[in-house]
Amino acid sequence: MEPVALSWHREERADAARNRAHLVEVAREMVAELGADRVTMDGLAERAGLGKGTVFRRFGTRSGIFHALFDEEEKHFQRQLISGPPPLGPGAPPVERLLAFGRARIEFLVSHTTLARAALDIGRPVPGRSPMLFHVQVLLAEARPDDAKSGALALQLVAALEGPILLYLQSEDDEPGFEVDDLVASWQLLARRVTAPTAAPPARR
Template sequence: MRGRPSLPVLGQPQPERADAARNRQKIIDVTARIIAERGAAGLSLDEVARTAGVGVGTVYRRFGDRSGLILALLDEQERRLQTEFLSGPPPLGPGAPAEERIVAFLGALVDRVLAQRELFLLLEKGGQPWRGRPYRVHHIHLATLIGQVRPDADAAYLADALLAPVNAGLIAYQREERGMSVGQIKAGLAALAAAAVRA
């Protein structure tokens, strides 16, 4: 019926007020600008709030802490990656054998970490990134693919084991201290995946 307010759907987030949406975007834009100008290491929620012209309480209520703010910045690329592996072309998307999709997915995660390495390093330093929603989505996707190849295996554990090396700290060490190329890192992950899913 026209003019009737829509009811919230169970499990869906509540619609955002226009002023709250503007404040959220302003905070994210300011954060991105500060990181682009000075790097992520010195990022402070107090400075973000002051520069965005909002109360620091607004920032804390909205994002929780610095890790929550960084996750919001990473969200756009994360949504793009999820679209690609859920409905994009193979081998990352559906249509390729599960073994190929696992390798393509791990390679895409390496690219994702390298694209915003500083933010991922900061996120990892700030706590336990595997507790966040992106990790859970990656884990479910990878465990599902592993289960298709090895129904007898503990797919949840193997998914954790394959995701563990895809972290910014280790990749930075491999690139800077060991002189490994991105191709070597991806090849190593592919070999690890092959060993994990071999019957």
């Protein structure tokens, strides 16, 4: 009888895992040293002492590398959300948590802008099942159980949060653009108003 595949994913082989870890480490060095845009696949492979094929096998695409790097940072952030102290973590009322989330997320993204942007891959868009999305959706549902059924609202709030930094705003140098505090304040305004109890029944039409 042939072995039944219980998990969809066979474990990564030991040497492969070793190489992945090493590549991530070297990549981080190179990003720190040269900036993300000067990191090339060939350069990374060479400096890591591995073949180019290996790099691509591990990360699939150039932005895959930055995605991997960024993901490590994300994990720290997510840990705050699920087991950190309130109001960011559990234990505060949903709206409070939403507001805290907004500030924390914006500050996080601002301090990781280059990586976050380098990790973006147009054509293969951000996975629909992102933890950020889920988090906002849950909080939203707690705060206003009536709406938010489709998840579109959560998606849009996340986009309102991340879009300006990922997509629209000149990251650094030259003119000021927007201040972080403005973004935080106005997202919090948005979140508060969306979750505020509706005074009158929703307008006809």
